[in-house]
Amino acid sequence: MSRELVFDYSKTAGFIREEEIVNMKKAVLGAKEVLTEKTGAGNDFLGWIDLPVDYDKDEFDRIKKAAEKIKGDSDVLLVIGIGGSYLGARAAIEFLSHSFYNVLPKGERKTPEIYFVGNSISSKYIKDLQDVLEGKDFSINIISKSGTTTEPAIAFRVFKDMLIKKYGREEANKRIYATTDKAKGALKNLATEEGYESFVVPDDVGGRFSVLTAVGLLPIAVSGADIDQLMEGAAAARKTALEAEYEKNPALLYAAVRNILLRKGKQVEIVANYEPSLHYVSEWWKQLYGESEGKDQRGIFPAAVDLTTDLHSMGQFIQDGARIMFETVLSVEESPAEIVLQKEDVDTDGMNYLAGQTVDFVNKSAMNGTILAHTDGNVPNLMVKIPSQDAYSLGQLFYFFEFACGVSGYLLGVNPFNQPGVESYKKNMFALLGKPGYEEAREALLKRL
Numbered sequence: 508m509s510r511e512l513v514f515d516y517s518k519t520a521g522f523i524r525e526e527e528i529v530n531m532k533k534a535v536l537g538a539k540e541v542l543t544e545k546t547g548a549g550n551d552f553l554g555w556i557d558l559p560v561d562y563d564k565d566e567f568d569r570i571k572k573a574a575e576k577i578k579g580d581s582d583v584l585l586v587i588g589i590g591g592s593y594l595g596a597r598a599a600i601e602f603l604s605h606s607f608y609n610v611l612p613k614g615e616r617k618t619p620e621i622y623f624v625g626n627s628i629s630s631k632y633i634k635d636l637q638d639v640l641e642g643k644d645f646s647i648n649i650i651s652k653s654g655t656t657t658e659p660a661i662a663f664r665v666f667k668d669m670l671i672k673k674y675g676r677e678e679a680n681k682r683i684y685a686t687t688d689k690a691k692g693a694l695k696n697l698a699t700e701e702g703y704e705s706f707v708v709p710d711d712v713g714g715r716f717s718v719l720t721a722v723g724l725l726p727i728a729v730s731g732a733d734i735d736q737l738m739e740g741a742a743a744a745r746k747t748a749l750e751a752e753y754e755k756n757p758a759l760l761y762a763a764v765r766n767i768l769l770r771k772g773k774q775v776e777i778v779a780n781y782e783p784s785l786h787y788v789s790e791w792w793k794q795l796y797g798e799s800e801g802k803d804q805r806g807i808f809p810a811a812v813d814l815t816t817d818l819h820s821m822g823q824f825i826q827d828g829a830r831i832m833f834e835t836v837l838s839v840e841e842s843p844a845e846i847v848l849q850k851e852d853v854d855t856d857g858m859n860y861l862a863g864q865t866v867d868f869v870n871k872s873a874m875n876g877t878i879l880a881h882t883d884g885n886v887p888n889l890m891v892k893i894p895s896q897d898a899y900s901l902g903q904l905f906y907f908f909e910f911a912c913g914v915s916g917y918l919l920g921v922n923p924f925n926q927p928g929v930e931s932y933k934k935n936m937f938a939l940l941g942k943p944g945y946e947e948a949r950e951a952l953l954k955r956l
């Protein structure tokens with residue numbers, strides 16, 4: 508079986524004519540050139556394009572060493588970050604690891620349980636996590652490119668304090684790993700002062716494009732996943748994205764098709780998976796496309812469903828509600844597990860007709876049936892075929908989506924690499940929190956509350 512990721516838009520027939528794809532070629536190749544020649548808006552944030560082949564090898568080795576240390580001295584790794592500083596790692600770890608922490612697959616070495624915190628400001632969540640840590644050895648990976656984001660900074664205060672109480676400051680500092688800017692920001696200053704081992708988020712890589720830097724790689728390595736394979740998969744997808752002709756280039760075709768659909772009024776893209784372990788891949792994708800394209804009153808709204816689960820809740824709307832969406836299915840071609848259904852003596856539940864079939868056959872039948880039902884219901888369908896649930900395939904998937912996102916953003920006419928809109932809530936929050944310098948805004952807001 509081929510190891511290459513496949514983009515299949517054959518189920519858009521009836522919505523898009525092949526001629527329309529041909530007509531987009533010039534614009535897509537133009538957008539690709541703007542991206543790769545670095546002549547467009549946001550061109551100081553394109554470090555991710557060459558990351559899979561041009562990364563800091565010394566740091567990569569340090570990441571592996573740090574991961575080994577954490578595996579050796581910690582039952583738990585806390586990953587503190589938000590947005591692009593946690594979604595990629597979480598997507599990868601859930602995609603690649605066992606679904607549960609309380610069992611150990613045969614022959615596998617126990618790796619630390621990994622919990623994400625700092626991605627919300629929930630007292631209950633923090634307290635519950637403190638309960639989990641009771642009596643356990645743990646380390647912290649605090650991740651913030653800016654080093655000043657409120658949510659992770661709050662969580663870091665709480666868990667750093669817990670770490671120091673448990674181990675004393677000196678040992679605690681050896682259990683803290685800071686991934687941040689190479690020179691600036693509050694976190695960098697703290698890391699320097701306290702002597703935390705530090706990893707760098709390169710200046711020219713924005714948060715949502717940073718999964719293949721230390722941001723993603725350290726937690727992913729701690730989970731036991733193969734980060735060499737991840738980078739190799741990404742390098743393969745990079746080669747295809749840069750070199751393959753338009754007609755055979757998954758990233759370029761995906762960018763073309765979604766922009767054609769948008770221009771036909773399809774303003775929502777629903778990414779659909781059929782594996783619970785892909786839930787956070789969809790979340791990562793939502794940030795990538797939402798922050799990159801949703802600006803200047805433009806963009807496709809990125810949504811996601813977990814199927815078949817959500818067919819029993821959102822399925823009605825997708826099939827029959829306002830016709831504003833298209834669907835992009837993430838299909839894992841080969842399931843890593845095989846469960847065969849057994850025949851029962853008395854067929855009370857009427858399921859004996861499936862005896863001898865695998866659960867994955869049922870899943871794929873549900874998927875194929877749903878795709879046809881949704882296209883019958885006027886929801887154009889795109890498909891991203893992921894060869895298998897391994898690090899190489901995931902590396903390809905990450906890169907494919909990133910490259911397509913850059914091209915798609917330029918096709919749309921926006922700067923795909925900034926996120927000015929995110930600041931608005933922060934300003935209000937700082938004012939309400941009483942942060943120095945926000946006094947005037949505070950007065951104005953309090954009147955409105």
Ligand SMILES: O=P(O)(O)OC[C@H]1O[C@H](O)[C@H](O)[C@@H](O)[C@@H]1O
Nearest residue numbers: 590591592651652653656714929
């Ligand atoms: O890594 P940080 O600087 O803490 O940023 C974390 C996240 O929050 C910001 O507000 C941005 O909207 C995201 O793009 C970013 O990934």
